[in-house]
Amino acid sequence: MALILDTLTEPVEVEEGVKVVPAANTIIMPIAKLASWGKRSSIWPVTFGLACCAIEMMATGASHYDLDRFGIIFRASPRQSDVMIIAGTVTKKMAPIIVNLYHQMAEPRYVIAMGSCACSGGVFNTYSTVQGVDSFLPVDVYIPGCPPRPEALLDGIIKFQELIKQEPYKQRKR
Amino acid sequence: MQSSDIVNLLKEKFSKEILCTVYFRGDCTIIIKRDKAKEILKFLKETPSLDFDYLIDVTGVDYMGARQPRFNVVYHLMSIKNANRIRVKVEVPEEDCWVETVSDLWATANWHERECFDMFGIEFKGHPDLRRILMPEDWEGYPLRKDYPVGSDLGDKEWKTFKDILQQTKERA
Amino acid sequence: MIKNGKLLRIFYSKPRSVHNNMEREITATKELIVNMGPQHPATHGVLRLVLDVDGERIIKCTPYVGYLHRGIEKLSEDLTYVQALPLTDRLDYLASAANNIGFCVAIEKLLGLEVPPRAKFIRTIMGEMARICSHLVWIATHALDIGAMTVFLYAMRDREVFLDLFEMVTGARMTVSYPRVGGVDVMLTTNFLINCINLLKHFQKKLLSMRP
Numbered sequence: 034m035a036l037i038l039d040t041l042t043e044p045v046e047v048e049e050g051v052k053v054v055p056a057a058n059t060i061i062m063p064i065a066k067l068a069s070w071g072k073r074s075s076i077w078p079v080t081f082g083l084a085c086c087a088i089e090m091m092a093t094g095a096s097h098y099d100l101d102r103f104g105i106i107f108r109a110s111p112r113q114s115d116v117m118i119i120a121g122t123v124t125k126k127m128a129p130i131i132v133n134l135y136h137q138m139a140e141p142r143y144v145i146a147m148g149s150c151a152c153s154g155g156v157f158n159t160y161s162t163v164q165g166v167d168s169f170l171p172v173d174v175y176i177p178g179c180p181p182r183p184e185a186l187l188d189g190i191i192k193f194q195e196l197i198k199q200e201p202y203k204q205r206k207r
Numbered sequence: 208m209q210s211s212d213i214v215n216l217l218k219e220k221f222s223k224e225i226l227c228t229v230y231f232r233g234d235c236t237i238i239i240k241r242d243k244a245k246e247i248l249k250f251l252k253e254t255p256s257l258d259f260d261y262l263i264d265v266t267g268v269d270y271m272g273a274r275q276p277r278f279n280v281v282y283h284l285m286s287i288k289n290a291n292r293i294r295v296k297v298e299v300p301e302e303d304c305w306v307e308t309v310s311d312l313w314a315t316a317n318w319h320e321r322e323c324f325d326m327f328g329i330e331f332k333g334h335p336d337l338r339r340i341l342m343p344e345d346w347e348g349y350p351l352r353k354d355y356p357v358g359s360d361l362g363d364k365e366w367k368t369f370k371d372i373l374q375q376t377k378e379r380a
Numbered sequence: 381m382i383k384n385g386k387l388l389r390i391f392y393s394k395p396r397s398v399h400n401n402m403e404r405e406i407t408a409t410k411e412l413i414v415n416m417g418p419q420h421p422a423t424h425g426v427l428r429l430v431l432d433v434d435g436e437r438i439i440k441c442t443p444y445v446g447y448l449h450r451g452i453e454k455l456s457e458d459l460t461y462v463q464a465l466p467l468t469d470r471l472d473y474l475a476s477a478a479n480n481i482g483f484c485v486a487i488e489k490l491l492g493l494e495v496p497p498r499a500k501f502i503r504t505i506m507g508e509m510a511r512i513c514s515h516l517v518w519i520a521t522h523a524l525d526i527g528a529m530t531v532f533l534y535a536m537r538d539r540e541v542f543l544d545l546f547e548m549v550t551g552a553r554m555t556v557s558y559p560r561v562g563g564v565d566v567m568l569t570t571n572f573l574i575n576c577i578n579l580l581k582h583f584q585k586k587l588l589s590m591r592p
């Protein structure tokens with residue numbers, strides 16, 4: 034890439050579709066890219082910790098493995114959040130409530146299944162446990178582990194950000 | 208007070224109801240018939256020398272096929288002052304599945320008995336609020352019985368609300 | 381009620397309006413039933429509370445449990461002792477070593493096994509560390525609910541030291557499965573012992589830093 038000086042008045046392409054005019058302090062990009070950059074840099078999950086994975090999610094949100102640097106702020110209400118990180122075992126008694134909460138989230142909404150129990154029922158193949166939350170919800174990212182290390186959760190969230198980056202800009206009907 | 212003394216005291220008073228006593232690894236268990244179970248438990252609680260004021264747990268056992276009668280309701284009692292423990296097992300047949308409640312003696316028995324009812328189907332007569340506690344209220348079947356399947360896929364006998372959710376997911380897909 | 385300048389009693393009362401009875405009726409508080417459902421930022425874990433509320437005072441509270449009933453009892457009927465041990469980790473997942481110890485002690489009592497003294501010491505160390513982890517999470521979430529976020533971050537940071545120690549020996553941060561029937565899984569490493577002693581020197585100061 035050529036040297037980018039601060040006084041250049043021509044637009045310089047730094048990435049596919051993204052042009053920068055350094056002298057004017059301007060970035061030119063298509064709306065789709067702008068929207069996806071905004072969406073993936075400020076993911077607001079709804080606090081939905083059920084069991085042991087919730088503690089690892091809390092540990093990831095704490096200061097050692099910071100989640101705030103990704104723009105992630107945990108919101109209490111599903112109406113104000115865009116992703117539901119289902120951390121923990123989903124029981125059949127809890128399933129209708131999860132469906133309720135999912136419908137309360139505003140679109141575009143995503144689901145991350147964290148931990149083996151949310152991905153596939155985990156160790157608990159019993160009468161009261163749902164074998165994976167994807168039996169009744171559309172899941173975008175699966176993070177296996179029992180519980181997944183904070184680094185694994187961060188890896189999952191980065192993959193989730195890549196997913197948002199590659200999504201076409203159209204109404205996401207879920 | 209030694210466990211053998213406690214058992215002797217009980218045998219003096221309720222000789223016909225106590226079927227057998229087991230001493231194993233320092234634990235003392237008495238197996239009694241259902242008829243005077245509540246009286247025996249009340250005696251254990253209210254006799255000043257025994258004073259079993261702490262009910263640790265009420266649970267059930269299912270001896271399907273291995274033993275008659277099918278169910279036992281197990282009470283774990285402890286005396287805090289005397290540091291004594293005793294286990295009382297009440298035999299409950301399958302056809303006539305009930306035991307008298309002890310929730311008026313020990314308040315904690317309220318939820319323990321609800322759990323026992325939820326998991327085994329043993330009715331506790333006189334319980335103020337006997338309904339399911341761990342499973343959803345309209346669940347059918349008693350999970351911890353030995354003839355209940357352990358797997359997640361219950362087929363037709365699935366809980367109706369969950370079946371509806373699965374159905375709606377399939378329709379939406 | 382303030383009389384002669386002193387606060388005598390705090391009345392939880394309806395507004396007194398001597399002149400207007402209707403105004404008193406309209407502004408009086410009524411009982412309200414609030415469902416603090418299984419998902420709520422303050423119910424750590426799933427617990428449903430149905431609250432009868434008068435203003436801000438809770439009059440009656442009915443808890444509904446069972447939203448995390450996983451059937452561990454039924455599942456462990458088919459498993460061997462060693463296979464059932466990781467299930468006990470997940471009972472009280474904040475202090476998993478303690479649950480394992482309880483399970484192992486019960487089995488050893490049934491089998492009549494005697495545990496070597498070194499294993500007893502190691503189990504005690506692990507159990508107490510697990511208890512401290514659990515209490516740190518308690519204080520972190522309690523303070524978070526009240527609004528003191530700093531304590532949450534301090535306590536979780538202190539907890540990371542303990543989790544690193546667990547990982548050094550057992551390989552897992554939280555659900556350790558370390559105490560086994562008859563003793564423990566592997567011997568503690570020298571690294572662990574050195575770091576543990578260091579931790580003991582500094583931990584009390586860190587705890588006191590969480591005080592106001």
